[in-house]
């Protein structure tokens with residue numbers, strides 16, 4: 001597959017948009033069947049469970065906890081990656097909470113204290129009836145009043161005509177009209193307002209209060225500029241319920257709870273403790289701040305969610321409240337790759353098609369492609385991803401492709417095409433960078449260069465990128481010793497990596513790193529590039545610079561190095577290898593323990609050789625260009641490792657284990 005650059009027509013800045021160009025002859029290769037589908041002809045034949053909680057896939061333990069919590073009305077803290085089904089679980093919980101106890105909440109004027117309206121709870125469905133009944137009787141009064149007023153005015157006008165006092169009669173009629181407008185029937189002022197309506201609700205309420213400001217969350221009282229002369233709206237009619245009240249007897253869901261202000265969290269906490277919360281105007285400058293209702297019931301179950309960082313912004317007492325009166329759940333981002341779980345993924349596709357309602361169902365070969373993609377996205381050979389919101393995106397775009405082609409069923413070809421079109425922002429950045437680097441010959445996959453190495457990194461979740469790292473070693477300028485000068489956005493990581501490998505460099509090269517000023521540069525680094533897997537690359541570039549041995553530019557590498565010189569596993573192995581292949585690299589060195597995670601797309605399989613590495617010596621053997629200097633270095637490394645090995649075995653013989 002190639003990429004072509006298109007210019008957007010409407011934009012004056014002529015922004016370039018990368019669009020995948022599908023080669024005519026790009027062969028569509030069928031993959032091995034992932035499941036035995038038996039009689040199933042498409043995802044249409046798969047039954048979708050009616051309850052949301054039963055539709056959640058891959059979180060069996062979390063579902064157990066949620067079910068237990070629903071029974072006992074306990075709070076929940078769900079921690080996990082975005083799109084793994086946290087809000088789905090919370091919605092599912094609301095569906096299994098008992099809904100018989102649902103209530104409507106009414107607010108009444110208080111004749112004794114207008115600014116302190118009264119609250120009444122009635123069984124769900126009753127609220128509307130009460131409001132209708134009081135409004136009905138007020139309407140009757142109003143009609144009676146209008147009738148009497150009309151009659152009196154007519155009588156005055158007639159009498160005025162009879163006695164020739166027309167002007168006096170008109171003035172009297174106008175006065176009576178004014179007075180009648182001013183007199184509002186008592187009943188009308190007394191009719192309540194329905195604050196929370198649960199009429200005809202089949203399930204307990206679910207309120208998503210993510211990002212809600214204090215007013216929306218805790219309730220508010222509207223401002224009224226006509227406060228004097230009895231022209232204003234009665235206080236109780238200006239009271240608006242908050243989400244905590246609407247979630248009464250149901251679930252209040254808050255994602256990223258740590259981003260709420262401490263004050264709001266504090267208020268939320270007191271609402272949770274008291275199970276009722278009075279509504280007052282949230283703005284001090286508004287006339288609403290003078291009003292404070294009687295306490296309004298808000299007996300909700302809190303489901304808070306987010307990633308681990310969210311805990312930092314979370315009120316300590318809030319976390320302790322959840323821990324003490326509920327459960328904390330850490331959600332998985334992948335599940336084991338078993339036939340059972342593959343079947344669940346197939347059901348997931350059926351669910352997404354049903355929920356979308358606009359796309360056709362999936363044929364077995366398309367389901368196979370989705371399972372394979374779930375495997376690839378997990379980043380592990382024996383796992384399937386649970387980041388199902390993203391995978392749902394692929395399901396929908398595959399459906400869109402099928403519709404565009406007028407197909408009745410989505411096939412594997414549609415899924416493959418959708419994968420090319422529905423690339424994430426990060427993947428598009430990676431594609432653009434690969435293209436630009438090729439265009440400007442920034443990655444030269446040929447020959448040897450001293451101190452320049454093709455590192456590999458990932459952007460976002462799963463987009464690989466070749467990230468060249470250059471190192472230069474010069475004798476230290478200062479008497480206090482050499483410095484590590486790291487430029488580019490990953491300077492801190494470079495510094496740490498060089499410090500970490502300084503002992504290894506000393507061991508392998510016999511040179512003290514503090515005798516040198518070492519410059520390390522990440523060439524053309526992009527925002528969001530993850531860098532902890534660059535330590536092997538940095539060490540290689542520095543050793544090459546110090547020893548003046550060229551690095552093979554047809555090779556790229558990735559791996560995390562520990563202070564002992566072992567190459568440790570990294571994330572995103574597949575994406576990195578594919579990016580290297582895309583950039584014309586011929587060989588890639590990856591940590592041995594990552595070999596099981598490699599799931600290359602078919603087209604890359606013959607493009608690149610993958611070499612597993614366990615130690616820095618393995619890396620240097622495979623990446624440095626042969627010559628006398630390399631041979632000397634490798635010889636020294638071998639001697640060192642055999643010395644270490646013999647020392648270990650000797651000490652083992654001399655000092656047998658005591659326990």
Ligand SMILES: Nc1ncnc2c1ncn2[C@@H]1O[C@H](COP(=O)(O)OP(=O)(O)OP(=O)(O)O)[C@@H](O)[C@H]1O
Nearest residue numbers: 055056057082083084085086087088255388389392
């Ligand atoms: N485990 C799952 N089982 C079935 N469908 C899922 C699962 N996870 C996600 N989905 C699908 O993805 C959609 C989005 O998931 P959801 O909003 O629950 O994710 P989230 O974890 O709450 O994400 P965020 O933290 O970004 O809000 C769901 O509506 C559902 O269609």
